[in-house]
Amino acid sequence: MLAAQLARHYPTVTLGTDALEAARILADARLPGLIVLDDHGQPYTVLPGSQVLRFIVPSYVQEDPALARAYDEASADSMCDELVARTVRDVLPKRVHLFDLPVVASDATSIEIAAVMAGQRSPIVAVMDGSRYVGAVVVSALLEHLLGAGSAS
Amino acid sequence: MLAAQLARHYPTVTLGTDALEAARILADARLPGLIVLDDHGQPYTVLPGSQVLRFIVPSYVQEDPALARAYDEASADSMCDELVARTVRDVLPKRVHLFDLPVVASDATSIEIAAVMAGQRSPIVAVMDGSRYVGAVVVSALLEHLLGAGSAS
Secondary structure, three states, X not given: OEHHHHOEOOOEEEXXXXXXXXXXXXXXHOOOEEEEEOOOOOEEEEEEHHHHHHHHOOHHHHHOHHHHHHOOOOHHHHHHXXXXXXXXXXXXXXXXXXXXXXXXXXXXXXXXXXXXXXXXXXXXXXXXXXXXXXXXXXXXXXXXXXXXXXXXX | OEHHHHOEOOOEEEOOOEHHHHHHHHXXXXXXXXXXXXXXXXXXXXXXXXXXXXXXXXXXXXXXXXXXXXXXXXXXXHHHHXXXXXXXXXXXXXXXXXXXOOEEEOOOEHHHHHHXXXXXXXXXXXXXXXXXXXXXXXXXXXXXXXXXXXXXX
């Protein structure tokens, strides 16, 4: 089976998407991260949920989580305020690694996708039909296919 | 809200779980990884789906995924054979990093959990009631809570 057949819709945001909206999409979709498309609609990187948290939790609390005890629940409110009037571009780390979101062509085979995921330790690959982003393959879907292929033989 | 209230059931395997069964659980649960408990039922690490793929895809193909084109679909069958008669212990990397699976106490606050996830760039934390594993908090559930706390104020 080829990437074009294994690819599914996966929530995306752009660099210009409101950061608070991106956090809501992450929460609603119950996903560990979102695919970020650049200004030309090309896969750019993954925005992990933990990166959103890095933006809203003060760095000294990240270094010593015991300090979080000094905050009450109401503080969660003002923490999320950090996301207001910010975009995904603001929230992403300054250095985006190109291998954060592997990309394969729509005619990549399942074993090629497995090799890319394995080599880059990625739970997701974006699938391109030429220069058009068409969806993503997640590792659980690929394993389902590989295991199914095995048991059917 | 405390970790005990935010924690949910999350699929776990043990070091002795059959590797093929672990792959099936990953596929069926549509998750990027599973929590691995040690022989004493304590959280040990996370088994990412990509690590399962690292075990079944030959390393020279991981280094050059274009070589995957030499394999046909039927080869997926024999690849998954690599998992037969192996355990999760066999499939895990030789060096397991202790921070791969952060752990918090059941009375940790939501902000403390956020600090741990942010500091360790983890999409998941295991929750312990004393020495008993009670479940996990994933980043999307934590964001849902933090955003809800914000909008309700």
